[in-house]
Amino acid sequence: MEPIPSEETGLGPEAVEAPDGEILGKMIREARKEKGLTLEEAAKAAAIGRSTLSKIENNQTRPSFEIIRRLMQTLELETPQLFVQSSQSGVTGRRDFTRTGEGEHKETSTYDHELLCSELTSKRMVPYISTIKARDVTEFDNWVRHQGEEFMFVLSGELILYTEHYRPLRMGGGDSVYYDSGMGHGCVSVSEEDARVLWVSLEG
Amino acid sequence: MEPIPSEETGLGPEAVEAPDGEILGKMIREARKEKGLTLEEAAKAAAIGRSTLSKIENNQTRPSFEIIRRLMQTLELETPQLFVQSSQSGVTGRRDFTRTGEGEHKETSTYDHELLCSELTSKRMVPYISTIKARDVTEFDNWVRHQGEEFMFVLSGELILYTEHYRPLRMGGGDSVYYDSGMGHGCVSVSEEDARVLWVSLEG
DNA sequence: ACGCTGTGTTCCCTATAGGAAACTTTTTTC
DNA sequence: GAAAAAAGTTTCCTATAGGGAACACAGCGT
Structure with a gap:
């Protein structure tokens, strides 16, 4: 399933979506390694299948929200981090300047x-x-x-x-x-x- | 707070299922109403199906992480809100004071x-x-x-x-x-x- | 070399997520 | 109040998520 149908085009301000995939898996694997857990251990702790976790880490699947939530708890991943990185920072590539007193x-x-x-x-x-x-x-x-x-x-x-x-x-x-x-x-x-x-x- | 409802089940590997199922859908529906969007509009903006959104709001499905992410962006839901349980401010009930120059x-x-x-x-x-x-x-x-x-x-x-x-x-x-x-x-x-x-x- | 153990991957099957469209309900309009 | 429109739900089907089990591939002793 493509996240964005190629021809949806322009309603929204911008097509914010897109370039995730890669990152999510990578982050989870890193977090797991960080905690020194094996696939087996992490999967068990999160109450999910070993194979499922493997696939998630290798971005071979689009995990459900529920699964990700369990993983985040187990791996003690900061929620916002996951989101911000897998979607973009809320201010990607932008900057806003305010002069003294002009707010x-x-x-x-x-x-x-x-x-x-x-x-x-x-x-x-x-x-x-x-x-x-x-x-x-x-x-x-x-x-x-x-x-x-x-x-x-x-x-x-x-x-x-x-x-x-x-x-x-x-x-x-x-x-x-x-x-x-x-x-x-x-x-x-x-x-x-x-x-x-x-x-x-x-x-x- | 509680990742898992106390009664519900033993901490059995399985079962963890639908602790907050209720809440997720409710929150999303509220957020959508808040913004004055119809199912159609919200779904389109998030690039998902109208029926899918309906099912999510009525907790008739376990949506994928990807789908939830898109919805959050569209509805401008603060991430942590969705993870009520695990969120918890990192500094709960604490404060730290620093005098000028003493950092x-x-x-x-x-x-x-x-x-x-x-x-x-x-x-x-x-x-x-x-x-x-x-x-x-x-x-x-x-x-x-x-x-x-x-x-x-x-x-x-x-x-x-x-x-x-x-x-x-x-x-x-x-x-x-x-x-x-x-x-x-x-x-x-x-x-x-x-x-x-x-x-x-x-x-x- | 040979097992043996522990780690990660792949295969296979079932349950189900997700979308299109049919259907139902609610609201608006004449 | 009926017709039309809009909002929401359910049905149906296909693609796929998720888990069990088989598989692969390291090490590591002996």
């Missing part, structure tokens, strides 16, 4: 967000600069939570980062923190002026 | 890298600050390449970013760029002093 703005009561890359819609990380308005702290309660990981770098100002299960953390320019954004988190500015923070967020 | 250092001829998070080893993004030593530009040739995506934010100084297939880009403090790091890239400082850059790199 797309979104405002909420506490924050002012400036998206640092609006063009590449299928990118995986989301970088933005937030201006955290100075305000008086009383009790911090409204956690933000979203499945994934987040990196935060203080550009200017002073602020306190609240992270569920952790002690509040006072941060100044140049300080940074990396955390599971599934934990409740949020921050307040404690300097005279607003604090400016660079965030990079990764879903999943 | 772990690595030096090369052109760069001086400061890792901004050395504790969380299984994190997915890698944040670091690089000091790019001022040097005279002649011809730029030694591309850096690594499968994945990268976000770069200029903290201070002036530099020129070279990106394969693109024109060189002059950047100053506060400017940022997001690109496929699989493309060759690299930069040189063009200011008097060294340039300081914050990088966040995502493998895959």
